[in-house]
Each structure stands twice: as C-alpha cells, then as structure tokens.
Amino acid sequence: MSQFTTEEFKRKLDDIHDFPTLYMFKFIVTEDKKSAVKALFPSSELNYKPSSKGKYTSVTAKVMIQSSDHVIDVYKEAQKIEGIIAL
Structure with a gap:
C-alpha cells in the first residue's frame, strides 16, 4: 500500500469493486507469524502455501x-505484523 x-x-477499490464483495487478501509471512494473520480473519478459512525452503x-484469505x-482497515491492521508482505 x-x-x-x-x-x-x-x-481504486471503489472503481474496481461493487461492495459488498468477496475480496482476496494475500500475504507472505514467516512461519511464526501465521497465527497473527489468522487473527485478522477469525471466522474465515485461510489457505497456506509454504515456500520451497519452508x-x-x-497466506490467502477470501x-x-x-x-x-x-479493506483499508484490514491492511492497516496487517501492517502491525512484523515482516509481513502484502501482495
């Protein structure tokens, strides 16, 4: 961001999306930060894909x-997670 x-x-979000909508968030974190990302989406199922070296x-959430x-509020909360990369 x-x-x-x-x-x-x-x-840009308002131009592209008609809210409410299903929105996909994608982040890259170290293994020990997965739970912090999960806390951003407590009632959602997340998909995890480890890197080749682990x-x-x-982390993908729809x-x-x-x-x-x-959307902006979620990204602002995500920025508080050390080392997170938002895609």
Whole structure:
C-alpha cells in the first residue's frame, strides 16, 4: 500500500469493486507469524502455501467485505505484523 495514498487506494477499490464483495487478501509471512494473520480473519478459512525452503508462508484469505474502508482497515491492521508482505 505504500505506493498509494489511502485516498487513492480507496478510489481504486471503489472503481474496481461493487461492495459488498468477496475480496482476496494475500500475504507472505514467516512461519511464526501465521497465527497473527489468522487473527485478522477469525471466522474465515485461510489457505497456506509454504515456500520451497519452508521459511515463509503465503497466506490467502477470501473474505466478504462490506466496503473499501473495511479493506483499508484490514491492511492497516496487517501492517502491525512484523515482516509481513502484502501482495
């Protein structure tokens, strides 16, 4: 999200999506941070894919999102997780 301002990102989300919508979040974290990502989506099923050496894990969540503000809120919470990479 660093390449966009929050307002630009919100505008792009609103242009692309009709909310509410099923939105896909994808993050890369170290193995020990998987539970922190799970905490962002307590009632959602997540898909995990470990890297070839097992040091990192790709985490994908498909979540019903009500608004672009909700998407931004999730990314802001995710930024609090040390070392997280949002895709």
